[in-house]
Each structure stands twice: as C-alpha cells, then as structure tokens.
Amino acid sequence: MQALSYTLASSAEAAVAQYAQHQGSARYIAGGTNLYDLMKLGIERPTHLIDVSRIVGMDTIKTEGDILRFGARALMTDVAYEPMVREQYPVLSESLLKAASQQLRNMATVGGNILQRTRCMYFRNGAGSSSTVGRYHCNKRAPGSGCSAVNGLDRTQAVLGTSEACTAVAPGDWPVALMAMDASVELLGSSGQRIVPIGDFYRLPGDTPQRDFNLEEGELVTAITVPKTPLGRASTYHKIRDRESFAFALASAAVALEMDGTTIRSARIALGGVATTPWRSHAAEAVVAGSALTPELALRAGRSAFHDARPGQHNAFKVDLGARVIADALLIAAQRRA
Numbered sequence: 384m385q386a387l388s389y390t391l392a393s394s395a396e397a398a399v400a401q402y403a404q405h406q407g408s409a410r411y412i413a414g415g416t417n418l419y420d421l422m423k424l425g426i427e428r429p430t431h432l433i434d435v436s437r438i439v440g441m442d443t444i445k446t447e448g449d450i451l452r453f454g455a456r457a458l459m460t461d462v463a464y465e466p467m468v469r470e471q472y473p474v475l476s477e478s479l480l481k482a483a484s485q486q487l488r489n490m491a492t493v494g495g496n497i498l499q500r501t502r503c504m505y506f507r508n509g510a511g512s513s514s515t516v517g518r519y520h521c522n523k524r525a526p527g528s529g530c531s532a533v534n535g536l537d538r539t540q541a542v543l544g545t546s547e548a549c550t551a552v553a554p555g556d557w558p559v560a561l562m563a564m565d566a567s568v569e570l571l572g573s574s575g576q577r578i579v580p581i582g583d584f585y586r587l588p589g590d591t592p593q594r595d596f597n598l599e600e601g602e603l604v605t606a607i608t609v610p611k612t613p614l615g616r617a618s619t620y621h622k623i624r625d626r627e628s629f630a631f632a633l634a635s636a637a638v639a640l641e642m643d644g645t646t647i648r649s650a651r652i653a654l655g656g657v658a659t660t661p662w663r664s665h666a667a668e669a670v671v672a673g674s675a676l677t678p679e680l681a682l683r684a685g686r687s688a689f690h691d692a693r694p695g696q697h698n699a700f701k702v703d704l705g706a707r708v709i710a711d712a713l714l715i716a717a718q719r720r721a
C-alpha cells in the first residue's frame with residue numbers, strides 16, 4: 384500500500400505552488416480518466432494528487448479577438464457541443480465526438496486529452512506491482528528496457544515518426560484536429576507563463592520515448608487556443624477504427640480547406656492513429672493546394688503523406704488505409720465549402 388495525499392486547487396497559481404511542494408511525486412488530475420487508469424496499471428505512482436478540475440475560470444470556452452480559447456478543464460462534451468465550434472469548426476467538434484464514449488467525455492477535459500498517454504499494449508501491460516520492467520519490455524515505461532513491439536504484435540503501432548526505441552501511437556483525436564488548426568498550448572509554471580505551438584508540444588520518441596511532451600516539471604496547461612480562420616468551416620475529422628464507437632483510431636485525418644469555388648486555395652491536413660505524435664502532412668497539403676479536387680487527386684495527396692512510412696510486420700495496411708482516410712476526409716471537407 385502506498386500513501387496518497389490529495390489537494391484541491393482553487394486557482395492555477397495555487398496548483399503550481401502545490402506542485403512545487405511535492406516536486407517529482409505529484410501529478411495534476413482533471414477528469415482522471417487516464418491518470419487513474421495508469422495508476423491502477425502501476426505505470427503512474429504519484430504520492431500526491433492536485434485536483435485542477437474546479438479551478439475557477441479554467442473551464443471557459445470563448446472567442447477573444449482573433450482566437451478561440453478553451454480553458455484546459457473544459458469538458459470534452461462542452462467543447463464538442465458548443466454551437467460556435469459545431470458550426471464554424473466542425474473538425475474540432477467531430478474529433479471530440481468520435482473520441483471515447485459519452486460518459487467519458489462528460490468527465491474528461493480537453494487539457495487532459497492532449498496529455499493522455501499511448502494505448503500501446505506493451506506500454507500498458509507489464510508494469511507489475513514490484514518489477515520495473517515486467518512482462519513486456521517498453522522503453523517508454525521503463526527507459527532502456529527495450530521494446531517488445533519490435534518483432535511483436537504491431538498491428539496497432541505507428542508507421543510514421545517511429546524510432547528503434549519506440550513505435551507507440553499517439554492516441555488522442557482532438558490533438559490531431561488541433562494540429563490541423565495550428566493551435567497553441569498555454570502553460571503556467573513556477574517560472575511564469577509560456578505559449579507553445581501544438582506542433583512543438585509533442586516529442587518524437589527518438590531515444591527518449593519516455594518523454595511525450597515538451598513540458599517542464601510542474602507546468603500546468605491552462606488553456607488551448609486556436610486562431611480564428613475561415614478554414615474552419617470546410618473541415619472534418621474522419622476516423623476509422625475497429626468498431627464505430629468507443630475505440631481508438633487505426634487511422635484518422637483532420638482536414639481543413641480554404642476553397643475558391645471548387646478549387647482548393649490552401650489545405651491543412653493532420654493524421655492520427657498512424658504516427659507517434661499527432662502528425663501534420665505538409666506533403667499532402669502541397670499536392671492539393673491550387674487544384675480542383677477530384678477523387679484521384681485526393682488519393683494522391685493521401686499517398687504522399689506516407690512516403691516515409693516504416694511499417695512493421697502486421698501494420699502495413701495502415702499505409703493504404705491512412706491514404707484513403709485522407710482522401711475521404713478531403714472529399715467530405717470540400718463538400719462543406721460555403
């Protein structure tokens with residue numbers, strides 16, 4: 384039995400100060416849908432929890448000048464059903480509604496969502512109660528222990544952004560939409576505030592797969608911002624999974640288009656379920672920019688996103704699936720042009 388203490392933070396500043404008192408052994412907790420899970424699996428072993436789910440003002444969803452601001456403790460449900468988000472940024476709403484289940488979305492926060500950890504089965508199984516390595520080797524869970532996914536069952540592993548040390552997929556849907564919308568993450572830490580573009584927030588595994596995020600110890604996510612853009616309207620989040628509900632993506636695409644009639648002026652394309660981070664594909668964007676969209680062009684764009692793919696033994700299907708998901712998402716988004 385391990386002792387566990389708990390405090391409820393009333394402000395972002397108070398949360399950061401409480402963290403500083405428990406350096407290294409504390410965790411923030413919001414909806415708890417990922418953290419409690421990891422604690423039960425023995426992967427996370429905090430001795431102090433700082434509940435940030437009641438911080439006043441950190442749940443607001445508002446437009447401010449040129450940006451949309453989502454407080455980090457806003458519930459996935461509340462952001463997904465916000466009328467302005469549904470109408471003007473369907474990619475954001477759909478990425479949330481296609482994630483998890485209604486019950487989970489009623490608990491889980493958009494800040495916790497961007498920080499959830501991989502569902503790689505070798506990461507999640509094998510922490511054991513006393514062993515640091517356990518049944519499966521995982522460099523993300525136990526650095527330097529190896530990776531059982533290499534030469535293992537890798538059907539759900541990544542084909543983009545992998546390293547010798549790790550092929551675990553980034554699990555979230557909402558971060559993929561945020562990547563397409565050029566979002567930023569607002570942080571508060573003991574040395575003050577900073578803003579990190581979402582493209583710099585996630586780390587490729589390289590030889591340090593244990594670090595998923597460019598976060599300093601004790602930094603609190605206070606908000607996620609999205610620049611207002613006309614690209615939001617002709618947008619979609621398309622997700623393919625083993626079952627149509629309550630499952631993580633095998634491949635997904637967030638697409639947002641700026642259209643001039645039937646011609647695509649510019650496109651933003653990001654991928655989920657196939658890469659070790661939420662994955663922006665500038666190659667696919669370049670294929671469609673300045674052209675009238677046809678099914679053939681859409682598929683060519685999809686294929687261009689996978690030129691650098693490195694499939695393993697059982698996940699080569701993701702290369703074709705991912706290309707087709709992008710193609711379908713482009714066609715859906717183009718239908719939504721004003």
Ligand SMILES: Cc1cc2nc3c(=O)[nH]c(=O)nc-3n(C[C@H](O)[C@H](O)[C@H](O)COP(=O)(O)OP(=O)(O)OC[C@H]3O[C@@H](n4cnc5c(N)ncnc54)[C@H](O)[C@@H]3O)c2cc1C
Binds near residue numbers: 498631
């Ligand atoms: C069965 C199941 C199916 C799921 N399916 C999907 C799916 O299909 N798609 C998908 O995207 N997700 C899915 N999820 C994941 C779910 O969306 C996440 O668990 C949830 O979004 C996490 O939010 P939370 O508020 O509960 O985070 P918590 O569990 O409270 O926290 C998660 C992490 O973030 C940290 N944290 C939380 N808030 C902050 C903050 N403000 N600042 C700094 N650190 C913070 C915590 O310390 C912890 O490390 C699924 C989860 C389950 C259990």
